[in-house]
Amino acid sequence: MGLKNKCAITGLGYTVQGKVPDRSAMSFYIEAAKNAIADAGLSIRDIDGIIIQPCPTDSRITAFSLAQDMGLSLRFGADQQLQGASSCAIIQHAAMAVDAGLCDYCLCAFADTSRSASPTTGNIYQRAMSSDAAYGMFGVAASYAMIARRYTHEYGITSRQFGAVSVAFRHHASLNPIAQMRQPITIDDHQASRWVVEPLHLFDCCLVSDGGRALIVTSAERARNLAKSPVYIMGMGQGHPLSDPLQRKTVTETGAIESGKTAFSMAGITRKDIDVCSIYDAFSFAVPMQLEDLGFCTKGEGGAFFEDGHIALGGALPTNTSGGLLSEVYIQGWVGTHEVISQLRGDCGQRQVPDAELGLVTSSGGVLSTHATLILRR
Amino acid sequence: MLQKCPECGQYRYPPGETCPYCLSSNLEWEIVNGWGNVFSWVVFHQVYHRTFADDIPYTVVLIELDQGVRMISSLIDCRMEDIRIGLPVEVVFDDITNEISLPRFRPRTV
Ligand SMILES: [Zn+2]
Numbered sequence: 001m002g003l004k005n006k007c008a009i010t011g012l013g014y015t016v017q018g019k020v021p022d023r024s025a026m027s028f029y030i031e032a033a034k035n036a037i038a039d040a041g042l043s044i045r046d047i048d049g050i051i052i053q054p055c056p057t058d059s060r061i062t063a064f065s066l067a068q069d070m071g072l073s074l075r076f077g078a079d080q081q082l083q084g085a086s087s088c089a090i091i092q093h094a095a096m097a098v099d100a101g102l103c104d105y106c107l108c109a110f111a112d113t114s115r116s117a118s119p120t121t122g123n124i125y126q127r128a129m130s131s132d133a134a135y136g137m138f139g140v141a142a143s144y145a146m147i148a149r150r151y152t153h154e155y156g157i158t159s160r161q162f163g164a165v166s167v168a169f170r171h172h173a174s175l176n177p178i179a180q181m182r183q184p185i186t187i188d189d190h191q192a193s194r195w196v197v198e199p200l201h202l203f204d205c206c207l208v209s210d211g212g213r214a215l216i217v218t219s220a221e222r223a224r225n226l227a228k229s230p231v232y233i234m235g236m237g238q239g240h241p242l243s244d245p246l247q248r249k250t251v252t253e254t255g256a257i258e259s260g261k262t263a264f265s266m267a268g269i270t271r272k273d274i275d276v277c278s279i280y281d282a283f284s285f286a287v288p289m290q291l292e293d294l295g296f297c298t299k300g301e302g303g304a305f306f307e308d309g310h311i312a313l314g315g316a317l318p319t320n321t322s323g324g325l326l327s328e329v330y331i332q333g334w335v336g337t338h339e340v341i342s343q344l345r346g347d348c349g350q351r352q353v354p355d356a357e358l359g360l361v362t363s364s365g366g367v368l369s370t371h372a373t374l375i376l377r378r
Numbered sequence: 379m380l381q382k383c384p385e386c387g388q389y390r391y392p393p394g395e396t397c398p399y400c401l402s403s404n405l406e407w408e409i410v411n412g413w414g415n416v417f418s419w420v421v422f423h424q425v426y427h428r429t430f431a432d433d434i435p436y437t438v439v440l441i442e443l444d445q446g447v448r449m450i451s452s453l454i455d456c457r458m459e460d461i462r463i464g465l466p467v468e469v470v471f472d473d474i475t476n477e478i479s480l481p482r483f484r485p486r487t488v
Contacts, residue, residue: 126426130392132450134480137438138426145420146440153418153463198421198435246440246448247391251418 002266007095008223008230009376010216011040012338013109017211017329018180021116025058028111028212029066036214041227042105047216049076049103051094053086053110053332056124057117066109076103083365084280085238086110087213087333088372092236094217104218110334111212125208141205143367144283145197147245151252151285152199154300159199161303163190165284166203166326168312173323175313175351180207181327204284206325213334215341231344234269234358235375237262243369254286255371256293256362263360264295267375271296274375275356276343277317278336280364281324287311290362291319294373318353333363337374344378380445382408391447412469413486414443416453419461441467441483455484 013036015028029052037044050063050072063077076097082089087110094106114124126139151157167187173179185203193202223230239258242248264270271294279287279294288302296317297305305311311319322328322339329335340359342348362373381390383397384406396403419439425431439453439461453461454470467483474480 128427132438133427135438135450135452135482136422136427136430136433136436137450138422142420142422142438146418149418149420149463195421195423195435198423246418246450 003095003099003236004234004266004268005232006220007098007217008220008232009091009341010218010223010226010228010230011036011042012341013037013039013212013214014178014338015111015212017178017331018209019115020210023113023116023210025055025111025113026061026066026069028113028210029055029061029109029214030069032111032212032214033066033070033107033109036107036216039228040216042216044070044072046105047072047107048074049094049097049106050074051078051080051090051106051108053090054079054081055111055113057113074103076106082370082372084282084332085363085365085370085372087337088236088361088363088374089238089370091215091217091233091337091374092238092372095233095236098217098219104222106217107214108217109212109214110332112331113210114330115208115210139197140367141200141283142197143246144286145200147251147368148199148283148285151289154252155303157285157288157300157303159201160187160191161288161307162204162284163187163201164303164306165281165287166190168306169281169320169324170327172313172321172351173327175349176322176328179323179328180209181323200283203326206282207327207330209330211329211331213331213338215337229345229378231341232377233374234377235263235265235267235373237266237373239371240369243366245368252289253299254290254293254364254368256290256364256373259362259371259373260294263373263375269358269375273358274317274360276321276340276353276359277311277319278324278340278359278361279319280333280336280362281320281326282364284326286364286368287319290364294360294362313351313353321348321351321353333365336361336363340376344376379407380410380443380447381405389445389447391443391449410443410445412443412481414441414467414483416440416461416463416465416467417442417448418463419453421458437461439483449481452482453484454482460485
């Protein structure tokens with residue numbers, strides 16, 4: 001059905017990441033693009049399509065300004081903004097464009113300089129989002145905290161269970177040489193970390209980072225003749241319930257329900273078949289919530305699922321094996337796509353999931369407002 | 379006052395130009411009783427804006443009005459340890475200037 005196995009991802013591009021002062025966002029887009037092209041064994045002129053996720057700190061950058069700076073003339077280009085969900089959604093869009101014959105090699109890229117840009121005014125993730133600021137309501141964390149409070153209230157999930165997520169991902173990061181935070185933590189460390197917006201502790205919140213990521217989508221056929229073994233796109237889906245989650249009838253269910261359903265139906269596999277997984281972890285509690293919505297456990301069981309070690313390396317569903325947004329780096333949804341693709345290629349060294357064949361990535365934007373899911377296979 | 383759609387009877391908040399239920403652009407304002415309950419609440423421990431620096435830690439509440447819409451606000455006349463989800467509240471208007479008053483909420487006694 002649909003685009004199953006018709007397109008593949010090749011060429012992964014990374015940059016230096018973490019706290020990287022004095023770098024323009026454009027320089028990260030280009031460094032990531034250059035590395036992705038080299039990794040695929042392509043030449044720059046092979047790229048005939050570009051989709052970017054716009055940069056949070058530099059709105060001047062578009063697919064076409066990137067093409068300009070790379071000296072490329074394109075057959076296909078787009079800027080696609082689903083915030084955190086952009087990575088998976090852009091890969092879907094690229095696959096559609098390739099399958100439709102609009103381009104052969106579609107470069108997908110993103111960069112952020114939020115860690116180093118405008119430190120005196122606070123980063124963009126901390127600003128007022130509406131007139132609610134009159135009540136002292138600022139930043140993304142507070143809206144997530146409103147949902148977290150409901151989640152504990154409706155399902156009896158505890159802050160220690162949120163902590164189990166952070167502890168597991170920090171352990172994964174300790175095995176990842178490029179992770180920002182590699183010092184292992186315990187549940188007690190999590191509980192002792194300061195409140196940011198209660199009920200969220202500091203260790204429930206993702207990092208803020210500088211860096212970029214890129215990858216290339218092409219047809220399954222073309223991908224077979226390139227430098228790295230292809231990772232095929234088996235299933236895809238999106239789900240975007242009301243974009244203001246605080247106005248939804250229930251605030252503890254997300255668009256991952258719909259995006260997961262569509263992706264699994266295209267792929268024709270079951271939850272049990274997934275070997276490695278990435279869930280958008282801007283805040284710890286959102287991981288069990290989305291695992292429930294994707295059907296890996298029933299609603300309200302997500303917290304226990306973590307405490308039981310299912311999602312740690314060695315468990316039944318190793319999740320966010322790079323350390324994720326909580327401990328590796330915050331380059332939005334691209335952290336998840338790159339890690340699952342690396343796992344399926346067998347490139348993850350000490351944190352490699354043995355014989356990983358099928359992977360799932362779900363990314364989420366806004367405040368659990370937009371969701372996109374990919375099912376990938378090696 | 380809340381915006382209400384005369385065509386399908388739904389309330390909307392925050393105010394906008396169109397009814398999201400039937401896309402009517404013919405919205406009217408209706409005076410409501412200002413009753414609701416605490417749907418969720420958070421406590422700010424980190425300073426996001428210096429205006430609120432002296433208030434830390436302070437609470438922000440999400441109120442579900444009896445009409446079904448939810449709004450961000452603050453709770454007055456209530457100790458932090460007494461806040462709970464489901465707490466019945468009523469609106470009070472806090473006059474910030476001669477022109478602007480902010481709707482806040484306090485626990486309902488009746
Ligand atoms: Zn209407």
